[in-house]
Amino acid sequence: MIALLLAALLLPQQVLIATPRGNASVPVSTERGPAAVAASRLAQPLGLVASLEGNAVRVTVGGRTFDFDLGAPFVRTGDSAYPLVGAPYVVRDTLFLPLHWLADFVPRLSAGRYRWDPIVARLDEVASVAPVVLTPSPPTAVPPAPTVSANAPNPITGLRLAHTVVVDPGHGGIDPGNPGLHFPGRLAEKDITLAIGRLLRAELLRRGLNVVLTRSTDTLIDLADRPTFCRAACDLFVSIHVNSMPRGRRQGSVSGVETYFLSDAKTEDQKRVTQMENDAMRFETTTPAADGPLAFILRDLQLNEYLRESARLAELVQGRVSAIHPGGDRGVQQGPFLVLAAARRPAILVETGFATHADDGPFLASALGQRRIVNAIADGIVTYLLEFERKLAVGGPAR
Numbered sequence: 001m002i003a004l005l006l007a008a009l010l011l012p013q014q015v016l017i018a019t020p021r022g023n024a025s026v027p028v029s030t031e032r033g034p035a036a037v038a039a040s041r042l043a044q045p046l047g048l049v050a051s052l053e054g055n056a057v058r059v060t061v062g063g064r065t066f067d068f069d070l071g072a073p074f075v076r077t078g079d080s081a082y083p084l085v086g087a088p089y090v091v092r093d094t095l096f097l098p099l100h101w102l103a104d105f106v107p108r109l110s111a112g113r114y115r116w117d118p119i120v121a122r123l124d125e126v127a128s129v130a131p132v133v134l135t136p137s138p139p140t141a142v143p144p145a146p147t148v149s150a151n152a153p154n155p156i157t158g159l160r161l162a163h164t165v166v167v168d169p170g171h172g173g174i175d176p177g178n179p180g181l182h183f184p185g186r187l188a189e190k191d192i193t194l195a196i197g198r199l200l201r202a203e204l205l206r207r208g209l210n211v212v213l214t215r216s217t218d219t220l221i222d223l224a225d226r227p228t229f230c231r232a233a234c235d236l237f238v239s240i241h242v243n244s245m246p247r248g249r250r251q252g253s254v255s256g257v258e259t260y261f262l263s264d265a266k267t268e269d270q271k272r273v274t275q276m277e278n279d280a281m282r283f284e285t286t287t288p289a290a291d292g293p294l295a296f297i298l299r300d301l302q303l304n305e306y307l308r309e310s311a312r313l314a315e316l317v318q319g320r321v322s323a324i325h326p327g328g329d330r331g332v333q334q335g336p337f338l339v340l341a342a343a344r345r346p347a348i349l350v351e352t353g354f355a356t357h358a359d360d361g362p363f364l365a366s367a368l369g370q371r372r373i374v375n376a377i378a379d380g381i382v383t384y385l386l387e388f389e390r391k392l393a394v395g396g397p398a399r
């Protein structure tokens, strides 16, 4: 299902705009890589108004204003900025806007006025919504972003914009994750990831960020549902896990932290971790995505902005955590994690250490160890967001 959704989002030939005033078919262009649509083709069906001044693109649709810069894969609206798959560009006097913006941000920030159906690439304007609501009513899982003046940096972090981080403690409920050979008592991976996730939420809140936990208790959330917590008001998706080695000669000797971003698995070790984490699907009732389409979509995703952003986020978090981790640095890794595939935001998965290692296990289960890991992950996230805000401020072509 994830693969199908992504396929429809990334690869449609045209988009159908359906409104009470009639329907319009808008061709999708891929001549500059990521899918884009001509702003002029959206003017009539959506009442979209676009203006271009130098590099600055301003688009108003459904009562909401979006600001872009030509060549920059970002969009700003209200107090928030979001990375995009693709950037606005001009070809033969025609302004093209990323399809990702139209299919994702327009409906999600429209307070129910627009709905996107990824299966048939169709954007519906819902007739019954009469008033234009300027402030989006966020989905229940996402707390409303506080109003932050773009000129007042947060005294702790120096960040100027509101950011929301989704923290995903791996496993839960009937899925214990790995059994935790060197955890005290009867703790399993799901308990450690929950403890670290809750501490990470508290630490990020203390630093002025908005945080959504995919679970705050011992419950199982389907892999496919976890990224849906990362909606319009979400900048980053961070999944927390604990690694383990299979029985054998190497079981007790491998230690340390590694951070994954979405890609094809390259090495045997990466395949092992990917298989282990995707294995949570056997506890689920929904049909998993097939290998074939996912592999196909991944090739497409490798071109997109989220991969570069996810890789950078992974690098920063890995650098901070490995600096305080007694088990050492196993580096940034890549794997086709289902939990990351549908986030459509910069998304990473942190394997915080090895339950099968005699030092890593107790470190991960200790209050001090968890506190140090959480501070390090938070440092990495804040550093990434500061970089992100600096890129926005520069504006202009990103390449």
Ligand SMILES: [Zn+2]
Residues within 6 Å of the ligand: 170, 171, 177, 178, 189, 240, 241, 242, 276, 277
């Ligand atoms: Zn796990």
